[in-house]
Amino acid sequence: MDPTVAAFLGISLTFVVCALFAFWYVVPWLRAQGRAAALMPLLWIHTARHVALQIYSSQRAGLVVPDQLRDEIAYGDVAGMLLALGALVALRAQSRFAVPLVWLFAAETTADLLGSMVGGMRAGMIATAHNVTWLILVFYVPMLWTTLVLIVWQLIERRGESLGSA
Numbered sequence: 364m365d366p367t368v369a370a371f372l373g374i375s376l377t378f379v380v381c382a383l384f385a386f387w388y389v390v391p392w393l394r395a396q397g398r399a400a401a402l403m404p405l406l407w408i409h410t411a412r413h414v415a416l417q418i419y420s421s422q423r424a425g426l427v428v429p430d431q432l433r434d435e436i437a438y439g440d441v442a443g444m445l446l447a448l449g450a451l452v453a454l455r456a457q458s459r460f461a462v463p464l465v466w467l468f469a470a471e472t473t474a475d476l477l478g479s480m481v482g483g484m485r486a487g488m489i490a491t492a493h494n495v496t497w498l499i500l501v502f503y504v505p506m507l508w509t510t511l512v513l514i515v516w517q518l519i520e521r522r523g524e525s526l527g528s529a
Contacts, residue, residue, distance in 0.1 A: 366489075366490055366491075366492075366493075367489050367490045370489045370490075370492060370497065370500060370501060371489070373497075373501035373502075374500065374501050374504070374505060377501055377502055377505040377506075378505045378508070378509070381505050381506055381508075381509040382509065385509055385513060389513060390513075393513065393517060396527075397525075397526065397527025398517070398521045398524045398525065398526050398527050399454045399455075399457065399461070399526040399527055400527060401517050401521070402450075402454060402465060402514060402517055402518075403451060403454055403455070405510045405513050405514045405517070406447045406450055406451050406454075406465070406468070406510075406514065407447075407451065408506055408507065408510045409443055409444060409447035409468070409472065409507065409510065410444055410447050410448055410451070411444070411503075412440040412441070412443050412444040412447070412507070413440065413441050413444045414440075414495075414499060414503070415436055415437050415439075415440035415441070415499070416437050416440075416441065417495050417496065417499075418433050418436055418437050418496070419433065419437065421492075421494070421495065421496045424493075424494070425491055425493070426488060426491050426492060426493075426496055427486060427487055427488060427490070427491040428483070428486055428488050429486055432479075432482040432483070432486055432488075435478060435479070435482065436475075436479045436482070436483075439471075439474075439475035439478065439479065440475065440479075442471055442475070443468065443471055443472045443475055446464065446467060446468040446471055446472075447468055449464055449468075450464045450465045450468050454526065457526045461526060462518070462526075465514065465518060466518060468514075469511060469514055469515050469518065472507070472511050473511065476504070476507060476508060476511070
């Protein structure tokens, strides 16, 4: 099987698994939680996004990625990680800035994931992804998209609701 086809198949299967897990387990659990308690575990998934810094060593090991895109991916993910961490702290403290910070996180993450996806496809990165990079693309990125959708859903669905206990 061609490496690109294998990666797209892996990504697709991970999205199916994430969607089923979300619908069967996460969504019912979220509905039973307060606003802050629902958002926090979804944000925790994004606190490991600094793993994208491995793109520098992956590029040296053969990953085809232009330097500008490499930097956009790395810095975008670190920014998203820091915003997720800041939002977690704000939610835990029940700060009035918590919800706006989660919205900022969601906007940055949407732009980052879309930009990385489009840039990566244009550069043909997926054909040369291997080792940790392949695992990030096939397993972690679909989890990021899934939790991002759930975060935005919670923000919209629970607008006007107080944070509740964290």
